[in-house]
Amino acid sequence: MFKSCPCGHDMKLILRTVVHARKASIVNVPVYSCEICSRNEVFPGVKEELGRLVGRLGTRPQAQRIPFDEIHEWAAVLREVAAADRPLQAASVMRKAEERTNELLDLMLIASSLGDEIWKKELKRRLSQLSAQYIPT
Numbered sequence: 001m002f003k004s005c006p007c008g009h010d011m012k013l014i015l016r017t018v019v020h021a022r023k024a025s026i027v028n029v030p031v032y033s034c035e036i037c038s039r040n041e042v043f044p045g046v047k048e049e050l051g052r053l054v055g056r057l058g059t060r061p062q063a064q065r066i067p068f069d070e071i072h073e074w075a076a077v078l079r080e081v082a083a084a085d086r087p088l089q090a091a092s093v094m095r096k097a098e099e100r101t102n103e104l105l106d107l108m109l110i111a112s113s114l115g116d117e118i119w120k121k122e123l124k125r126r127l128s129q130l131s132a133q134y135i136p137t
């Protein structure tokens, strides 16, 4: 999982802790990072959700630790793959994302049979996080 850095080297996809307003630590944020020039770019697929989270926290957040992998399915997939496989390989990431999609679809079946609209909505949101997001650049 690489993209090229403006400095000419490869940026690696890693999971980082992003500290917001010096108080809130957001852990397991997928970030492309360059070892040569130390440039960091948030993984495009999670940028919007991270922006929303930071917006919710505001400029004076309480000291807290927020696991981003519980908020965004991509961060969860990448965290699981990273635990087993370093550096992150695109093939294993895709495989894990597919597994997770199937899992969510199974849950969707259960939610539908229970007629649980709130759960269905939550599952739909998570599925759309996974389906829209993989854009290698």
Ligand SMILES: [Zn+2]
Pocket (backbone or CB within 6 Å): 005, 006, 007, 008, 009, 034, 035, 036, 037, 038, 039
């Ligand atoms: Zn660089």
